[in-house]
Every structure is written in structure tokens, then in C-alpha cells.
Amino acid sequence: MPIYRPPLRDMQFILHEVLGVSDELQALAPHAQLDQGTIDAVLEEGGKFATEVLFPLNIGGDEEGCTLDQTTHAVSTPKGFKEAYTRYVAGGWAALSCDPAYGGQGLPMVLNQCFYEMLNSANQAWTMYPGLSHGAYECLHAHGTREQKDLYLPRLTNGEWTGTMCLTESHCGTDLGLLRTRAEPRADGSYRITGEKIFISAGEHDLASNIVHLVLARLPDAPAGSKGISLFVVPKFEPRADGSLGERNAIYCAGLEHKMGIHGNATAQLVLEGASGSLVGQPHQGLAAMFVMMNAARLGVGNQSLGLTEVAYQNALVYARERIQMRSLSGAKAKDRPADPIIVHPDVRRMLLTAKAYAEGARALSLYCALLLDKERSLPDGHLRQDCADMLALLTPIVKAFTTDNGFEATTLCQQVLGGHGYIREWGMEQHVRDARINMIYEGTNTIQALDLLGRKVLGNNGATLRKFGQLLGRLAAEEGGNGKMTEFIEPVVNLGRQMTELTTDIGLRSLQNPDEMGAAAVDYLRAAGHLVFGYFFARMAQVALRKIAAGSTDPFYPAKLQTARFYFARLFPETATLIPRARAGSGVLMDTDLALA
Incomplete structure (x- = not known):
């Protein structure tokens, strides 16, 4: 049977020993009293919820899926999902990082990110229900009116209501400038919204009493294209001023998508027939407002693949230790058994270490980005807040694309470790592969992330933010310039x-002459940038490990971390030697191919 153990030791290593989050957070007014003990206690309890409540529902939820009643348009989630959500709300988990002004606990995002990694490992399909609520909360917190905040935020905070983001339509995916959903003003200041949306995760369900849909639509006077999009909050049930539920709104689920994975999450086709x-x-600034939610979702999707990478690795490791097959090439290792455990074989170790390295690199990057978000919100110095915002903007597409590409590779490799059993449902590994595949598509495909990174975040400011990241590398190199043990990292x-x-x-120079040059290079460029970022964090992790060992620590965790870092630099990082020439190859070999693609 599948297993999952929260990687608390590695989380604590990143939080406390690499990032020093206690000192970083205590310098921020909202978290001045937060100490390491509190952080660790929350993580431990969060891990218990993930393993004891959610993980047992994962395989069953995938097999059962969601059910739509075509008559009532109601959706039933798999057995146990609603009860798990009730326990999630009762435990205060929905409010963990929300604003105390609206009933939240005010804990930092970096702690919430750890919690959600564990939830994603345990059950990504379930986790998407409350996960999307965070995006709706962030969007309304940033752009809502006072009345909208007072009405919706307390109930999103305590989990009484959940949220969604309704962007996509059947004729437009990423190109939202093509959307047709329309919004007509009413005399009372509200809007009548009509249209259809598809691929709406958690778009209809039975977990909460109300669903707060954030919907992109066009006003009658809207200009064409993306500059003519506005954002509206459209609740499933229209709330009264006191928050009690009134009439059912004219938005309903017309169908559920039949998907490759995440069967336990209701991916809905929503129809709006004059919904209020x-x-x-x-007006016409909907994309700017929605980007608050989309950027939060992009960090969240990267975290989903991190969670899947971790749980897949854990199960593949257990299998490799127990499964016996063939003898080691260097001689029998388990002489009392008819064959050796497959973990003795070099290529099995390659697959396991690839998943382990990708999980540990992604965890360091993910938590660093969450800390940047905490600092962006609360640092007293405006210039420092902007520096954090700029760095977070640079790293967000890398978190989303690099982590999800790696996550699919890692789960597939872990499936391969199990051989034929990896293809069988009861072992759980094939579900991780199927679930991981969607993360490369969500919230803007990974190609879109690559175009965003290269076009907007790098070339858009002439590489200024990239140079700031380069300064981090420079400082690390200066710190360790005389340390021969750090040279390899x-x-x-x-x-x-x-x-x-x-x-x-x-x-940049070639793109000035031909914009297709940027499009041709972007995906390879992002992947090379991902290795640059992972390499930096593996170097920092190695730095801490070497210092601990030099100080006399005998904890095997630290030499294990060095072994993983050495594997990463020897077997994964060298991919950049291929990526950079490919990025330089130009657009001609792609675009001058009409005959080849005829």
C-alpha cells in the first residue's frame, strides 16, 4: 500500500538553517512574536492532518471521481471529501495565513506553503478545493471594495465559503482577449452576466455552503482584446447583507470534464444565464486584478508538483529497498537472498536521486518565494518591498514551469522504478503520474511561463532583475571564495x-530584429534559468551542511544533503550544456519549415 511521511526535517532545514526564517519574519511587524517552536508545531500538526485525514482518501477519490446530477446541476465529491473539509475548517487551517482583520490567524505565507506541500502530497485533487479559495481571497483582499471585503473575506477566511477563478472559454485558453462572456450594468449598480466558462477547477461541489466565483467578462463599451476585460464576483448563492444565503444565482454546472487525472476535483463547465x-x-482592468489570483495560483501549482514529486519519491524508495531482482554488477550484496534489492543498481539510484533532487531544489525555491511574498507585504522600507516584488516576479514562472516539468519527469521515473507494478492502479504510482501532467498546463502553459520570463521579466527591464539574482550568486561566491570544499558547488x-x-x-539583440527569436528560445531559456536557480539553492544547502559537519555534527542528514547536491551537479545540472546551444539555435529551424509541416 502507498505511504506518505511529511518531510518535516527537510522543511525545517530549509526554513531555519538555510533561509533563517525566524529572524527574517521577526523583523516584520505582523510576525514579530513568531518563533521556531511555533513554526515547527504548526508543521507537525499540519503533517498529521495530511497523513491521517487526506492521504487515505487519495486512491478512493481518484477511483470514484465526482458525480453531476444533470437535473439539479449539483456535484457530489468522492466519499470522505466533505467530512475531510469539515475537519479542515474546524481545525482552523483555512485561516492559517489570512488577515486577522477578517478572522485569519495572520501566520506567514512561508508556513502556509509548507502546509500545502503536505496536502498536495497527500491528495492534490482534494487540496485544490481550498487552494483555489486562497487565490479568490488574495484577489478580493487586494482589489475588492470595502463592502465586498466585509462580505466575502471573513467567509473565505474561515472556510465557510470556497472560491474559484473563471477565465477560460471553449474558444480561448490563454488568449483571454478572445473571451465573449458579457456583463450588462443594472440600475442598482450590479451586473447581469451571461456566458460560458470551461475547465473551472472546484467549480461546483458539496463541500461548502457557497462558492464565490471570480469571473472575467466584457462590459458593453469594452474595447476589443485583453484591455476590454473586467472582473466580477459572482456567488453561487446571492448573500444578504448579513452574510446569510439568499436566492440561488443563475450560474450552474452543465458538465464535468472527463480527465486524465485529478478525478477527485470537479473540473466544471459553468453556464451563466444573467447571473448577478x-x-x-x-472597469476594463480585470486582468490586472485577476493576476493577483493567477500569480498566487502559479506558485500554488508549482507546489502541487513538489508535493507529488515528494510522495512519488518516497514510495519508489520503499519499493526499491524491498523489491529483489538480479544481482549487483559489482557482486552480490544480499547474499542471504536469491537476488539483490533493486536499489543496488546504478540506474535505479539515478531515477530515485533525480526525484529526490528535484523535490529538494523545488522546496528551497518554493519557500524562498513564499518568504519574499511575506517580506513584500510587511517590510517597512518601500524600496526593499519593491526589490522583493521584483525578485518574486522573476522567479514565479520558474516555480510554475520548471517545478512542474520536473514533477512530471520525477513521477514518471518513480513509476519506472516500480516496473510493471508502477502501471497498476493499486500501487498508486500511476495516479501521481496522471495528476502531475495537468500541472504543466494549469495557469498558463509552461510555454507561456517561458515567454513571460524571457519577454517580460528579463528583456522587459533589460535584465535588471536577473542581475539582482546574479548579485546573490556573487555574494555567495565571495563568502566561500577561499573554501575549496565549496568549489564543486x-x-x-x-x-x-x-x-x-x-x-x-x-x-535580446536578435529579438529586436525578429520577435520569433524570443519565442524560439524561451522554453530552453527558462529551463536553463531553472537550473541556475536550483544550482544556487543547492550551493546554499551544501554550504550549511559543510558548516554543520565542520562544527562536529554527526547527524547523517548533512552528508546525505551533500550527496544529493553532488548528484544534482553531476547528473542534472549539465543539461544546461544542451539547453544554451538550443536556445541560441534561432527561429529559422522552427519557422522555415512549411514543407516539413505540410
């Missing part, structure tokens, strides 16, 4: 940093 809604933010990253600077300049 209220404007969020300014720092030198590859510094060299790649130089290559990325040259590559960025080259692509």
Missing part, C-alpha cells in the same frame, strides 16, 4: 550565470 455579479476593481553556478548573461544579450 458585482464589479471587482476598475559554486563554480558551476557562477559559470552558468556568465553564460546566461551572454545568452540574454544575444537573444
Whole structure:
């Protein structure tokens, strides 16, 4: 049977030993009293919820899926999902990182990110129900009117209501400028919204009493394209001023998508037939408001793949230790058994270590980004807040795309470790592969993330933010310049940093002449940038491990961390030697191919 153990030791290592979050957070007014003991206690309890409540529902939820009643348009979630959500709300988990002004606990996002990693490992399909509520909360918190905040935020905070984001329509995916859903003003200041939305995760369910849909639509006077999109809050049930539920709104589920994975989450086709809604933010500025939710979702989707990578690795490791097959090439290791455990074989270790390295690198990056978000919100110095915002903007597409690409590779490799059993449902591994595949598509495909990184976040400001990240590398190199034990970890990253600077300049100049040059290079560029970022964090993790060992620690955790870092730099990081020439290959070999694609 599948297993899952929360990786609390590695989380604590990143939080306390690499990032020093206690000191970082205590410098922020909202978290001045937060100490390491409190952080660890919350993580431990969160791990118990993930393992004891959610994980046992994962395989059953996948097999049962969600059910739509075509007559009532009601959706039933799999057995146990509603009860688990009730326990989630009762435990105060929905309010963990929300604003105390609306009933939240006010704990930092970096702690919430750890909690959600564990939830995603345990049951990604279930976790998407409350996970989407966080995005709706963030959007309304940033752009809602006082009345909208007072009505919706307390109930999203305590989990009484859940939220969604309704962007996609059948004729437009990422190109939201093509959307047709329309919003007509009413005399009372509300809007009548009509249209259809597809692929709406958690779009209809039985977990909560109300669902707060954030819907993109066009006003009658809207200009064409993305500049003509407005954002509206459209509740499933229209709430009264006191928050009690009134009439059923004219938005309903017409169908559920039959998907490759995440069967336990209701991916809904929603129809709006003059549904009542209220404007969020300014007219025609809906995308700007929705991007608050979309950016939060992109960090969340990266966290989903991190969770799946971790649980897949754990199960593949257990299997590799127990499954016996063939003898080691260097001689029998289990001489009292008819064959050796497959973990003795080099390629099995390659697959296991790939998943382990991708999980540990993603965890460090994910938590660093969450800490940036906490600092962006609460640092007293406006310039420092902007620095955090800029760095977070640079890293967000890497979190989303690099982590999810790696997550699919890692879960597939872990499936391979199990051989034929990896293809069988009862072992649970094939579900992780299916669930991981959607994360590469969500919230803007990974190609869109690559275009965003290269076009907006790098070339858009002439590489200014990328240079700021380069300064982090420079400081680390300066700290360890005389330490020969760190050379194997720092030198590859510094060299790649130089290559990325040259590559960025080259692509930028060529893109001025032909914009297709950027499109041709973007995916390889993002992947190289992902290795640059992972390499930096593996170097920092190695730095801490070496210092602990030098100080006399005998904890095997630290030499294990060095072994993983060495594997990463020897077997995964060298991918950049292929990525950079590919990024430089130009658009001609792609675009001058009409005959090949005829």
C-alpha cells in the first residue's frame, strides 16, 4: 500500500538553517512574536492532518471521481471529501495565513506553503478545493471594495465559503482577449452576466455552503482584446447583507470534464444565464486584478508538483529497498537472498536521486518565494518591498514551469522504478503520474511561463532583475571564495550565470530584429534559468551542511544533503550544456519549415 511521511526535517532545514526564517519574519511587524517552536508545531500538526485525514482518501477519490446530477446541476465529491473539509475548517487551517482583520490567524505565507506541500502530497485533487479559495481571497483582499471585503473575506477566511477563478472559454485558453462572456450594468449598480466558462477547477461541489466565483467578462463599451476585460464576483448563492444565503444565482454546472487525472476535483463547465455579479476593481482592468489570483495560483501549482514529486519519491524508495531482482554488477550484496534489492543498481539510484533532487531544489525555491511574498507585504522600507516584488516576479514562472516539468519527469521515473507494478492502479504510482501532467498546463502553459520570463521579466527591464539574482550568486561566491570544499558547488553556478548573461544579450539583440527569436528560445531559456536557480539553492544547502559537519555534527542528514547536491551537479545540472546551444539555435529551424509541416 502507498505511504506518505511529511518531510518535516527537510522543511525545517530549509526554513531555519538555510533561509533563517525566524529572524527574517521577526523583523516584520505582523510576525514579530513568531518563533521556531511555533513554526515547527504548526508543521507537525499540519503533517498529521495530511497523513491521517487526506492521504487515505487519495486512491478512493481518484477511483470514484465526482458525480453531476444533470437535473439539479449539483456535484457530489468522492466519499470522505466533505467530512475531510469539515475537519479542515474546524481545525482552523483555512485561516492559517489570512488577515486577522477578517478572522485569519495572520501566520506567514512561508508556513502556509509548507502546509500545502503536505496536502498536495497527500491528495492534490482534494487540496485544490481550498487552494483555489486562497487565490479568490488574495484577489478580493487586494482589489475588492470595502463592502465586498466585509462580505466575502471573513467567509473565505474561515472556510465557510470556497472560491474559484473563471477565465477560460471553449474558444480561448490563454488568449483571454478572445473571451465573449458579457456583463450588462443594472440600475442598482450590479451586473447581469451571461456566458460560458470551461475547465473551472472546484467549480461546483458539496463541500461548502457557497462558492464565490471570480469571473472575467466584457462590459458593453469594452474595447476589443485583453484591455476590454473586467472582473466580477459572482456567488453561487446571492448573500444578504448579513452574510446569510439568499436566492440561488443563475450560474450552474452543465458538465464535468472527463480527465486524465485529478478525478477527485470537479473540473466544471459553468453556464451563466444573467447571473448577478458585482464589479471587482476598475472597469476594463480585470486582468490586472485577476493576476493577483493567477500569480498566487502559479506558485500554488508549482507546489502541487513538489508535493507529488515528494510522495512519488518516497514510495519508489520503499519499493526499491524491498523489491529483489538480479544481482549487483559489482557482486552480490544480499547474499542471504536469491537476488539483490533493486536499489543496488546504478540506474535505479539515478531515477530515485533525480526525484529526490528535484523535490529538494523545488522546496528551497518554493519557500524562498513564499518568504519574499511575506517580506513584500510587511517590510517597512518601500524600496526593499519593491526589490522583493521584483525578485518574486522573476522567479514565479520558474516555480510554475520548471517545478512542474520536473514533477512530471520525477513521477514518471518513480513509476519506472516500480516496473510493471508502477502501471497498476493499486500501487498508486500511476495516479501521481496522471495528476502531475495537468500541472504543466494549469495557469498558463509552461510555454507561456517561458515567454513571460524571457519577454517580460528579463528583456522587459533589460535584465535588471536577473542581475539582482546574479548579485546573490556573487555574494555567495565571495563568502566561500577561499573554501575549496565549496568549489564543486559554486563554480558551476557562477559559470552558468556568465553564460546566461551572454545568452540574454544575444537573444535580446536578435529579438529586436525578429520577435520569433524570443519565442524560439524561451522554453530552453527558462529551463536553463531553472537550473541556475536550483544550482544556487543547492550551493546554499551544501554550504550549511559543510558548516554543520565542520562544527562536529554527526547527524547523517548533512552528508546525505551533500550527496544529493553532488548528484544534482553531476547528473542534472549539465543539461544546461544542451539547453544554451538550443536556445541560441534561432527561429529559422522552427519557422522555415512549411514543407516539413505540410
